[in-house]
Amino acid sequence: MLSALPTAKVYVTLKKGVLDPQGLTVQNALEALGYDVQEVRMGKYLELTLADRPREELEADVAEMCEKLLSNPVIEDFRFNIEP
Amino acid sequence: MLSALPTAKVYVTLKKGVLDPQGLTVQNALEALGYDVQEVRMGKYLELTLADRPREELEADVAEMCEKLLSNPVIEDFRFNIEP
Amino acid sequence: MVEPAITPDTIADHGLTEEEYDRIVELLGRPPNHLELGIFSVMWSEHCSYKSSKSHLGKFPTEGPHIVQGPGENAGIVDIGDGLALVFKIESHNHPSFIEPFQGAATGVGGILRDIFTMGARPLASLNSLRFGPLQIPKNRYLMEGVVAGIAAYGNCIGVPTVGGEIHFSEVYNGNPLVNVFNVGLTRHDRIFRGRADGAGNAVMYVGSKTGRDGIHGATMASEDFDETSEERRPTVQVGDPFTEKLLLEACLEVMEENLIVGIQDMGAAGLTCSTSEMASRGNTGITVDLARVPRREEGMSPYEIMLSESQERMLLVAKPGQEERVREVFARWNLDCVAVGEVTDDGLLRVTDDGRPLAAIPAVALTEHAPVYERPLAPPDDLAERQSLDLDRVYIPEDCSAVLLELLASPSIANKEWVWRQYDHMVRINTVVLPGSDAAVIRLPGTAKGVAMSLDGNGRWCWLDPREGGKRAVAEAARNVVCAGARPLAITNCLNFGNPERPSTMWAFAEVVEGMAEACEALGTPVTGGNVSFYNETLGTAVYPTPVVGVVGLLEDVSKHLTQWFKDEGDAVVLLGPASEELGGSEYLAVVHGLVRGRPSIDLGLERSVHELILKAAGEGLLKSAHDVSDGGLAVALAEAGFQPSGHPLGCSISLRVETRPDAALFGEGPSRVVVSCIPDNVQRLQGLAEEGRVPFTLLGTVGGEDLTVSGPDGKPLISVAASEAKRSWEESLPGLFERPQERDFDR
Amino acid sequence: MRFGVVVFPGSNNDHDCYRVVEDVLEEPVEYIWHQDSDVEGFDALILPGGFSYGDYLRTGAIARFSPVVESVKRFADGGGLVLGICNGFQILLEIGLLPGAMLRNQSLKFVCQYVNLRVENNETPFTNQCVNGEVLRVPIAHNEGAYFADQTTLEALRANQQVVFSYCDDAGRVVEEANPNGALENIAGIVNDRGNVLGMMPHPERCSEEMLGSLDGLKIFRSMLAAAKAPATP
């Protein structure tokens, strides 16, 4: 079953200082709706269902995937965790 | 300081059964790079910096923001947690 | 904050030479402080000062009866009658696009749009000119995907159609892609605004996005004067925000329409520094700006960072006396920051203060007019003779020219670019009369019968072989494309993409290209209204080809008379107007089929002009059904392309060709000044008469029609025979096929 | 017939719709600013294409909270004609005047091109000048045009003939190859159950003049005129 396979949850966020037009616009919208929101930053969230392999190998692979494809190192940071 | 303020981390994901072309494309690309990935689902990740208010109020507010604006119930699910 | 000391290292880190530093001291009458040094360094950078190119650019003809604004402003302006004027300009974003292709290209589009609407014009249409290394290399595909997506994202969102452009591929662009973006806008003569700060006491207002630490001069980042972590102080890639720019565009046009401002300039390269010093300098005034009032996105920004930030979607304007409040109201309606940050003065100084505390005071002209100008040494490259020699005896003649045609049609530089322009909204604002795909795009001008045709062209290979002739041919080809739409070329803008100007061979090529272009502009009656120079397109000692990109705008008095490049009906006559050239040197054919970049292109500008006049005359009389200039891939490719109408079954044609030297030269040679036209058979005689009057060689080539494209030689022997549909497939499937390969970001490992 | 064109921050086809109504239809037309809530006196409202609020977060998501939206809803509830084109369609989905949602194009790329549309229901105020099965050539230009609805909604749409346009090939066949964006069952445009609100991804305003290459879009605007003249019988 798929559900038994390990899953990587990957978070890709804009680096600090990089303009986030989407976040700004969402913040303005939330404020216009009456919510008190100081800042909004928008990022990506990915769930990868992986093959069942030793933990360290998966960790190394996912880190590589993030560097190579899932994030843009010029403007984005990433972090991830693998479950279970 | 901003850093002391509570932050909501919001995850917006496509409902099961809704086609995720971005996830598919990422999966294909990862497979082409030689990784063994069963499935990729792509979603949004938002960090909201909130005002310092009682926890329950924040919880209620963020749930409302998610329902009203941050997600579209026809195609998306959301979850969030508030830190610290 | 401790004021960092100025040491020889700081000076060098700012990209300034010792002589330049001495000159700064002389101009100020004292040593600059750190902020002042930063201000000088960006204003005296190659990018802002044109210090290496200025002495050459003066050779361009810049005047003509319809020129309203030549070089020196944010964009050039030409008169098109009825009180209307076109505002247009080209800009490079090569380096940012290499670092981050999507955002680099996107912010390039944002920048050129601001250049246009800052002059009071509503942007009508954009074009782009791109150069990449071969697409077989994954990194190049990654770059091109990102650049095209970035151009699309910005242009589509702001709602300005991207209606055309050009793309070429060559190894020389591997480490240095070129991304040049062009825009043309429409305004009325009584609604033209300039980047001038007039009227001492007038308020200087900051509008648009907040200021962040975006793109601050890389060199200065190396200096060690910072108190926070270095991670936080790294220059940040600029991110485009087309939504904010859309609001800015509408708000700016509104304050202009209401006549509330004296002058306005966008904050592009060198941000607040450049806009304040240039506006003061043009107005013979001074400006005082108080940094405490500048809207900021981040905490703890230093004056240095605020002055040098290149955050996008910002403008600086000078309000008319008493109108500040109304200006604020307009921007508020569009939800934009609008703050009086200073005022115009009459002492000629750019003064920077922080809550009144003086931080810098520099004569504005010291930053602009008194910037250094260099006569860099020039020398032709050592291997020039070798490049130019082409021994045709050693170039075999292919047996199967049909196969060569198919190969050329699939060559990415020639292949269908629909993969690109499908991603661009090219129809928004419902003015695009000729969609991408023809020689020039045509936009109708709302409220008039007129239309404007435009094209970007440049062939780096020719310029590498012979920069002077290549420069001429770039102007000629861009103008010819516009003529092929039935429009009269009015003026040009240009972007000169070169390597390191400190290298004498680069500078020699630069000088030659400029002189060649200048000569062509004279000959074709198209003055230069502005442009852009991009040097240092060089990686590890390998420079790009000298690549001038020429943008031409032309006018159609009656837009309904426009032409496209496509054959229309079976039975129409196919005619070649222009010389029966068989020049092979520098052709795509030589490069693709024989792996040779050799030869010496040339052009007769007088004949070029005659061809233009002939086509305009014939088009005016309604004689022509189509006109397509012969360029990359030569006559055979031009004939094939003329059959590929945007919808429906491709049209073949049967052609018989005189061959003077060799068939491949007649079919695939890229000699200039040639146009394939079609017309009903009854008009052939009249057309021939006009050609004779105009002293333009006239060759009846054959007839439109049939399933096949057939070309036969002098003895009736078939040279080419392919199904038009097969030719079209080859041409159509090439680019999409290359991009179907899996994507990966390839980090120069 | 008085048309109103609703302008949100970031709308960019507002002017195109305005021009078609004014210059081609020669009917009175006015812009309605998103902060206004007065839509009195209009016979039809157009929600134009573009990128309201930059399409940031989700297309149409933020526009939904503009003051004008409540008025548009009331106008529709009162039976007024509402035409949402492209981003306008996306907004109609977000505000719930039409069912379903819009997903990213399957190609993940913005796509601007002419497509063929088959008219599936000519008994709407927007298609009464068309013939059922007729093929219209109309351009699309969008990034998020893959229409999605759950199975129940889809069945209801079909049952009530609310699918008005489908992407089809030259011959009018609704086939996968003719689907430019991955829309469910090639759906290009739908009406509400009452038939007075149409959302469509393709741009009729871009093909309502000879000079622009197709007149097919004009049929939609002409249908609206005809509907306004005839007594409403939805």
Ligand SMILES: Nc1ncnc2c1ncn2[C@@H]1O[C@H](COP(=O)(O)OP(=O)(O)O)[C@@H](O)[C@H]1O
């Ligand atoms: N980068 C681009 N963006 C948009 N359209 C492009 C681009 N590159 C090429 N095109 C379009 O493709 C067509 C063919 O281009 P090209 O072969 O360079 O024409 P030409 O040789 O006549 O200058 C033109 O209509 C051009 O506008």
Ligand SMILES: [Mg+2]
């Ligand atoms: Mg051409």
